Amino acid sequence: MTTATLTITPLRVPAALDADDAGEFLAYADLNRRICDEEVGIPELAPSAAEMLPAWLETEDTLHTGFVARRDGETVGIVTVDFAQEDGARTAVFDLLVASEHWGRGVEQALLSHAENEARARGRSILQTWTLHRPTESERMLTPVTGWGRVSANPLSDLYLASGFVFEQVERNSELDLRSDPEPLRRALADAEQAAGGDYRTIAWLLPTPPQLRDGYAEVLSRLSTDAPSGDLQIDEEKWNADRVIRRDRRLTAGGQMVSVAAVEHIPSGRIVAYNELLIGADRTGVTHQFGTLVLREHRGHRLGMIVKCANLLRWRELVPGSPRVSTFNAEENRPMLDINEAVGFVAVSYAGAWQKAL
Secondary structure (H helix, E strand, O other), rough: OOOEEEEEEOOOOOOOOOOOOHHHHHHHHHHHHHHHHHHHOHHHHHHHHHHHHHHOOOOOOEEEEEEEEEEEEEEEEEEEEEEEEEOOEEEEEEEEEOOOOOOOOOHHHHHHHHHHHHHOOOOEEEEEEEEOOOOOOOOOOEEEOOOOOEEOOOHHHHHHOOOOOOOEEEEEEEEOOOOOOOOOHHHHHHHHHHHOOEEEEEEEEEOOOHHHHHHHHHHHHHHHHOOOOOOOOHHHOOOHHHHHHHHHHHHHHOOOOEEEEEEEEEEEOEEEEEEEEEEEOOOOOOOOEEEEEEEEHHHHHOOHHHHHHHHHHHHHHHHOOOOOOEEEEEEEOOOOHHHHHHHHHOEEEEEEEEEEEEE
């Protein structure tokens, strides 16, 4: 595709980061980090090239595609488009990356059009994406369809509004100082365990998941796509089994990452009914990221969310004492999980907006 002197070509994905053709992928990771820094001043929200590459190389569960925009040989933007591989999947999820000095020159519109065309070509009818926002007030505040939370308008949100996207949901990005006094976590965990009663017990492991836990872990991972608050976002239901758990474990650990899982087992049924995941990159002094946290609908009301959150944070302080803080995203309407976060010391540092367009 060419627009004046603008060309858009597929992103080259190397077999390894030390390969001769790895330059584009490394540049993509650098641009992603730069955009997170420009938008909210938190570059570590972007994963490293080493952390991303395993998922790009394994396509059985999700197909990752990327496209590089150049003008006169200079890279001026990148868009990635991800396609879940479940039968009947309707959505395509994209990420539009254009640095500030190239904004407003047609690059963002060209890459957005390219993403829409890719989604249509692969038979997808729903396009979804996210914007990042600082925790500040402005003259133009946007409220999502859910009615929960609001964010300051920015150039990217203006582009999506002008292009027919609907602002569906706000997520709060919160951080916890891992070097703070752990006593509040211990008290909250003890209180929650007492409230939960004897039908529940806490278990924990590091990835890769032990074989005897894979089926139960697969069940609770599959429920994240259906049980987590998502407003009117169209979410493709994910199908999980032990083999998919193995593949996911391999992708997450291949880039040098470490993942701790704290879960709650319902003793009468033997099922895993709640879980929390904490992840850190190869640099164990970097920021920790929370991945999934979920309590199955039928087991809510027993303070299991507090149990898995606190148990994993206390365990993490011993496993990775050099990490300064943990970052997590939660939907603004997910008041139970935000109550937990606030009770143990998380504070809001940025916000994300979810956008959706029917093609």
